[in-house]
Amino acid sequence: MEKIDTSFFAKEREAELSVVGESVQRADARGHVTGRTQFYEDVTFPNTLHLKMVRSTRHHALIKGIDTEAAMKVPGVVRILTHKDVPNNWYTILKLIGVGPDDEPVLPEDRVLFMGEQICAVLAETPQAALEAARRVVVDYEDLPPVFDVEAAMTSTPFKKDGTNYFVYEGHNCRRIRFGDVEKGFAEADHVIEHRYESSPIEHAPTETTGCTAKPEGNGRITIYSNTQALYFTLDNMALILGVPFNKLRLVGGTVGGGFGGKVDVIVEPIAALGAMLTNRPVKYAYSRAEEMQVSSPRAAERIYIKDGVMKDGRIIARKITLYVDAGAYCRHSTYGTTKAAAHMPGPYTIPNVHVDAYCVYTNRTPSSAMRGFGVTIGDFALESQMDQIARFLDMDPMELRLLNAYRDGDMKAHRKKVDGAALVEVIQAAARQTGKQLAPRFAKMSSMTREG
Amino acid sequence: MARLKGRGVAAVNYPTGMNLGGDPSQALIHATTTGSFVITLSSVDLGQGIKTVGAQIAAETLGVPYESVMIDTADTDTGPHCMGTFASRGTHRIGNAIMMAAKEAREVMMCVAATELEVDAGDLVTDGKGRIHVNGAPDKGIAVLDVALAAHFKHGKTISGRGMYLKPKSEVVPETGEMDPDSCQAHACTIAEVEVDDETGDVTVLKMTNAYEIGRAMNPALAHQQIVGGAWMGISHALYETTEPYYPNRAHGPLDFSEYLMPGPGDIAEMDSVIIERPSSNGPYGAKGIGEMTANSPIPAIANAIFDACGVRVTSMPITPEKILRGLDALRGNPN
Amino acid sequence: MKHSVVSLTINGAERQMLVAPGSTLIDVLRESQGLTGTRRGCEQGACGTCTVLVDGKTAMSCMLPVETIEGAHVETIEGLTPPQGLHPIQEAFLQGFATQCGFCTSGMIMVAAALLAKNPNPSREDVVRAISGNICRCTGYEAIIDAILDAAVRIRSAAHAEAA
Numbered sequence: 001m002e003k004i005d006t007s008f009f010a011k012e013r014e015a016e017l018s019v020v021g022e023s024v025q026r027a028d029a030r031g032h033v034t035g036r037t038q039f040y041e042d043v044t045f046p047n048t049l050h051l052k053m054v055r056s057t058r059h060h061a062l063i064k065g066i067d068t069e070a071a072m073k074v075p076g077v078v079r080i081l082t083h084k085d086v087p088n089n090w091y092t093i094l095k096l097i098g099v100g101p102d103d104e105p106v107l108p109e110d111r112v113l114f115m116g117e118q119i120c121a122v123l124a125e126t127p128q129a130a131l132e133a134a135r136r137v138v139v140d141y142e143d144l145p146p147v148f149d150v151e152a153a154m155t156s157t158p159f160k161k162d163g164t165n166y167f168v169y170e171g172h173n174c175r176r177i178r179f180g181d182v183e184k185g186f187a188e189a190d191h192v193i194e195h196r197y198e199s200s201p202i203e204h205a206p207t208e209t210t211g212c213t214a215k216p217e218g219n220g221r222i223t224i225y226s227n228t229q230a231l232y233f234t235l236d237n238m239a240l241i242l243g244v245p246f247n248k249l250r251l252v253g254g255t256v257g258g259g260f261g262g263k264v265d266v267i268v269e270p271i272a273a274l275g276a277m278l279t280n281r282p283v284k285y286a287y288s289r290a291e292e293m294q295v296s297s298p299r300a301a302e303r304i305y306i307k308d309g310v311m312k313d314g315r316i317i318a319r320k321i322t323l324y325v326d327a328g329a330y331c332r333h334s335t336y337g338t339t340k341a342a343a344h345m346p347g348p349y350t351i352p353n354v355h356v357d358a359y360c361v362y363t364n365r366t367p368s369s370a371m372r373g374f375g376v377t378i379g380d381f382a383l384e385s386q387m388d389q390i391a392r393f394l395d396m397d398p399m400e401l402r403l404l405n406a407y408r409d410g411d412m413k414a415h416r417k418k419v420d421g422a423a424l425v426e427v428i429q430a431a432a433r434q435t436g437k438q439l440a441p442r443f444a445k446m447s448s449m450t451r452e453g
Numbered sequence: 454m455a456r457l458k459g460r461g462v463a464a465v466n467y468p469t470g471m472n473l474g475g476d477p478s479q480a481l482i483h484a485t486t487t488g489s490f491v492i493t494l495s496s497v498d499l500g501q502g503i504k505t506v507g508a509q510i511a512a513e514t515l516g517v518p519y520e521s522v523m524i525d526t527a528d529t530d531t532g533p534h535c536m537g538t539f540a541s542r543g544t545h546r547i548g549n550a551i552m553m554a555a556k557e558a559r560e561v562m563m564c565v566a567a568t569e570l571e572v573d574a575g576d577l578v579t580d581g582k583g584r585i586h587v588n589g590a591p592d593k594g595i596a597v598l599d600v601a602l603a604a605h606f607k608h609g610k611t612i613s614g615r616g617m618y619l620k621p622k623s624e625v626v627p628e629t630g631e632m633d634p635d636s637c638q639a640h641a642c643t644i645a646e647v648e649v650d651d652e653t654g655d656v657t658v659l660k661m662t663n664a665y666e667i668g669r670a671m672n673p674a675l676a677h678q679q680i681v682g683g684a685w686m687g688i689s690h691a692l693y694e695t696t697e698p699y700y701p702n703r704a705h706g707p708l709d710f711s712e713y714l715m716p717g718p719g720d721i722a723e724m725d726s727v728i729i730e731r732p733s734s735n736g737p738y739g740a741k742g743i744g745e746m747t748a749n750s751p752i753p754a755i756a757n758a759i760f761d762a763c764g765v766r767v768t769s770m771p772i773t774p775e776k777i778l779r780g781l782d783a784l785r786g787n788p789n
Numbered sequence: 790m791k792h793s794v795v796s797l798t799i800n801g802a803e804r805q806m807l808v809a810p811g812s813t814l815i816d817v818l819r820e821s822q823g824l825t826g827t828r829r830g831c832e833q834g835a836c837g838t839c840t841v842l843v844d845g846k847t848a849m850s851c852m853l854p855v856e857t858i859e860g861a862h863v864e865t866i867e868g869l870t871p872p873q874g875l876h877p878i879q880e881a882f883l884q885g886f887a888t889q890c891g892f893c894t895s896g897m898i899m900v901a902a903a904l905l906a907k908n909p910n911p912s913r914e915d916v917v918r919a920i921s922g923n924i925c926r927c928t929g930y931e932a933i934i935d936a937i938l939d940a941a942v943r944i945r946s947a948a949h950a951e952a953a
Contacts, residue, residue: 035865039825178629200770378770388760715924718933
């Protein structure tokens, strides 16, 4: 099983510890193996209503009308919620700490911006009745042209009602990093190597789908049993949307069947709680697997152009990155993720001239959001594929190319924070050791702790 | 037709904590009458193990057995604020909050023990097994159980502590991007060995060798779980997964696990992973975050190994058999 | 359509229950029997999370209309767990760090129980085949495969000890 190579950083590792550093048994394992771990769905209440969502069948359209008459006639249907029922109809996840914009309605008023967008919520005695009724809601659409490509979206007519198809960062159309002078670097370089990288959206696929049950309490409060990854994000956003004092809400959770970033959005809880408030009954809203796959936020697709100025000996002296994050129809956490993507550039390498333009772009697809490695995973695919292409071009050993350019303590990063606690050199040395690879003496004795060598 | 072998490398870094900071977490700790310790949080365990690692950090700081510390997550009525479980922040942020709370509780515990033993609190040490004794004199001591009983029923004292960790938010300079985005960086290097079937375009990942630097590994077995599970997710992202197979075209999105492809238990690679430790300056006991980064080096390592095997450079994820076959056709000069 | 009465033996106890038409076994186990250890993963029969044993064979309880298995013997994770301590498969999962979020664990253990009842000495390939219908998003499967092989050893050595 786990191996620790104590020969690296031996002096820094020194500490007298008893429990920390030990592979003690997981505190939750016994509950897991006996099936007794309590997940949100294991807490049930009599008289619970089930919520199923009517979803957009169009990528981009005006809503001309919603006819719920036939749906209301399905036996067991109790109520259908539309935007008119939502007290404050904005879902702006980071509103409480001052991050905007208000660009996503909880339930849309006059238009849908992606296929699968929730339109109205059916509350019924059984899941079957709710599903049946949701199918009978008739939405009258007027189609509008959708845009799916990030670069096309940058220049096409804005589909966002009050703005651009990209997020504006303090007056700029992208998050910028400017360090040194890349054009000078390219001019001085022996070679300029430029490539394009791309990914498509990825689903978190936790085995437990996103969901919650909202229960009205006798004291006028509402308890929400949820599998959110962030109880207070959820509580705060719910209070803002529902227009109730924060102390009217209580979130219970903390034990989640996989998240990977997919349960950081606050989509199911506000509507379930609204249903509970309006019917005075517990309401359960859980994504089906199909909803989890196509409607819940995926990992954003990205398109990344990397242009490097490289010297014959392998030193990278300039790196220019143009990066597009496909946020989908609404911003959610993507503005944050795009800044994180920019901050990660140019990778764990010390390059004197760096230029990054990171665009957070809106398209008519499912809004993307956080996922494990948010803002970094796809960037690393691009950066490390690029490093391999450079090594091939120069016919250099790919590990030695990385070691030559590796950041070390005291270097200045492109975002102007001094490197501290670096260990890129050492993980490459450790991997080489594991595979029996001999590094050239210069690289074998290199250290992150000094610029010598 | 041949099965072509290749090897690829990738090395990455990953930030611990919410980008730019500004993401606090709190912890409360109190002793029960019988000397167990309860940590109260509103933090979430997704399987990464904060209930376990948090208890380890508290036990270490308090100097009591791991088994006597309980974490019962999470409830906003009882648990103080936590920003949430994401951004590889749990062990670092919540761990720091727990450590601070445990220090405060330990101080009270040692004070009560000192009164009971009629010695100076500064002369006392914990043995980590449930006893407190005079340094160098293990016989002159008292059980934590008796200290807790005395605190409750003789001294009217609560053995408790409050902890909070916040890295204040860094503002980005819009023109240059100057910012302080992270608390520390963890590191990884993966060497992937693959086999490409040049007739079907099918890729088999044969072996992944991983070296990780994650500050101090709080619980090496749990860190290993992240490394192995993340490497599997890396194979999955690299070769299989997407909700939009013809991106940016929206058609043919999968709706279930028979359409959304991931490697099964028969598709896993041999793994050889090693951890090295460079304790961080600001994490609890030197911890950094490892939860998110473990798919990041496997993906490009596989892409680079595929190129090494068959000469096809696929620059879009996922690297499907179709893309490899088109690349092979192009190399052979066949029109697509 | 009217509700009907269905009789099942669940974890050794005979139960009669009133079920709505089309009710699946997982609905009955979780909602009317309170056996929440059987987890709902996809309700499409594609993830194995809800696996239980029906007359000794694995079944995805989300796909099984309960009216079609009148009289069957159903075993869930709750039934597998002995009154004291843990079943050897549970012990092997615990000791082998084969759980992370724990949501797939019940299904994995039930599949393992069916496999080991039929084949006490499985090869690694046998284990892989047995769990190939069960999805785990956390572990990368390695620890789960190892735990099931370890459980086989535990069960065999317990049987030896009993025979001796």
